[in-house]
Amino acid sequence: MYSLIEKAKEKIRKAERLVAFTGAGISITSGIPPFRGPGGLWSKYDPSILDIDFFISNPKQSWKYIKEIFYEYLLKDVKPNPAHVALAKLTCPVITQNIDNLHQAAGSEDVIEFHGTAQTLVCMDCSKRFNRNNIDLSVDIPRCDCGGVLKPDFVFFGEQIPKDALDKSFMLAQICDVMLVVGTTGEIMPASQIPIFAKNNGAFIIEVNPNPSNYTGGITDIFLQYKAEEVLPKLVEGVKDVR
Structure with a gap:
């Protein structure tokens, strides 16, 4: 057959x-893991942490969860x-x-x-992009050379x-x-x-x-x-x- x-x-x-x-x-x-469905990320975290307005208003709190979810857990050492x-x-x-x-x-x-991608970060002020491996993510709010707040270069809710x-x-x-x-x-x-x-x-x-x-x-x-x-x-x- x-x-x-x-x-x-x-x-x-x-x-x-x-x-x-x-x-x-x-x-x-x-x-x-997927974002949605049983066992998905949104069953453990509030999706609003990736809302662009929340990020702009609360970059320190947003980055706390971004680092925890994406760079210390989700995408660490994946192949x-x-x-x-x-x-x-x-x-x-x-x-x-x-x-x-x-x-x-x-x-x-x-x-x-x-x-978009989690591999680069983009400046909210000047739009310059950086490889995330070249940025110190241990600080509360990663920043660009110009002083602007860096954001993961993927699409947030509202973007x-x-x-x-x-x-x-x-x-x-x-x-x-x-x-x-x-x-x-x-x-x-x-x-x-x-x-x-x-x-x-x-x-x-x-x-x-x-x-x-x-x-x-x-x-x-x-x-x-x-x-x-x-x-x-x-x-x-x-x-x-x-x-």
Whole structure:
């Protein structure tokens, strides 16, 4: 019997413009829990600590939790898992909602970080960016050379998606003929609209998720109900340099 995995491999192999779209689920095996759902970060912390207005008004308190969540716990010593490595072998563009830099660490070169990244900090005054490894995070409020407050370079609640990431993501969704959707529930706007936009522009949607998502009963053409690290290495066997 021609399995769904084999069918998905064939679609990927024949794709002229493959694009991957990833969410929190791809990084769980690397030790990064999701933000939402049982055991998610927001079951332990108040999401308002990442509200931009709260950050501006209370940078010291906000940074206390940012350091605790992201730099001392969530992203400390994390490494790519087999799912990240498998996607890197496809050499296709990757649109990710994640801020963990694991796609780049696995070798993916064309990564659109839709929600930004925790790897850099940006000055709230002059917009200068710094690698977070070059900034002393032991102080109460990390600051720029100009004296401005530094903020992690990812999207806080109340902030807009970076225009370049937004424009490139929807451009890729418009022109791709196959989109590989991995580890996302399809709940967070406007990122959730990217696979829908791709489908509406003729793309074939392959979804990898251990549980059905908002896409599964609607736009998904092939639903592979597996963990990403289990099935993605199988999908890339014999498939090379799909762009």
